[in-house]
Amino acid sequence: MSTLPTLATCGDPATVRIELYTPGSLDACAYTCAAHTVRASAAVAQAGLAAHVTGMAPDMKRSCGDVFVYPTGALGGAPADLTHPHWCNRDDCERRGRHRSRILRSDTNRPEAFIVGVALVQALHPAAEPTVRLTSVEGGAETSLVLSVGQSRVLRYRLANLLDMARAGRNGGRWA
Structure with a gap:
């Protein structure tokens, strides 16, 4: 440091x-x-x-x-017992047992069957790697899928390709 x-x-x-x-x-x-x-x-x-x-x-x-x-930077003197990644929202990490970024919701401003959120998470162990947690909520039931950063990167490209294909259809450029 x-x-x-x-x-x-x-x-x-x-x-x-x-x-x-x-x-x-x-x-x-x-x-x-x-x-x-x-x-x-x-x-x-x-x-x-x-x-x-x-x-x-x-x-x-x-x-x-x-x-x-900046208190969040490497020179900020974070407490030695719990250092946070720069993306961590620093809210209750000890209790949860992991760091977590702010949850990003995929709100389309239209009624949807599922509420979907995504966040970075990482165990408090110093050697732990960050992962991406994708959560969907329907009614009172919550389901989560945890992906490595590499899997998430590939998924991002696959989704972009699928969305490009959906847009290229004969639907006048509108989403089907």
Whole structure:
């Protein structure tokens, strides 16, 4: 895990935002004046982080040397007893015995026979891999199917092909 580097501080108004990344995660933003941007970017790279220099929103007021660390990132100091993947909604993981993303519902805004939801889940064991949980509810009965991320990726492509075939029919482009 990388640590946050010490950046030069002059206190002048910041004109540049530097996004600090570890693999797969935006962890912090550092703010600098134009004079300290190159030095700050070099310090970030030496600390093992990726730096992406970008402009600042006109209404944002920061001083050169200010740093904001995102609590959900690798630098945020998550508790050692339970670290969460970046997609975890952090709601009651201990009780459930697994991490779970927010459940995404497939709402068509029309009456359907089933209510369908999908979420990422992962056991709390450090070596556990995330899986995709597809849940359907009809009345009071719930059925779940757990797929590996690889199976889910292939299913995504198969569904796209089937939907393309359904659209290509002689139905005037309308869903049958």
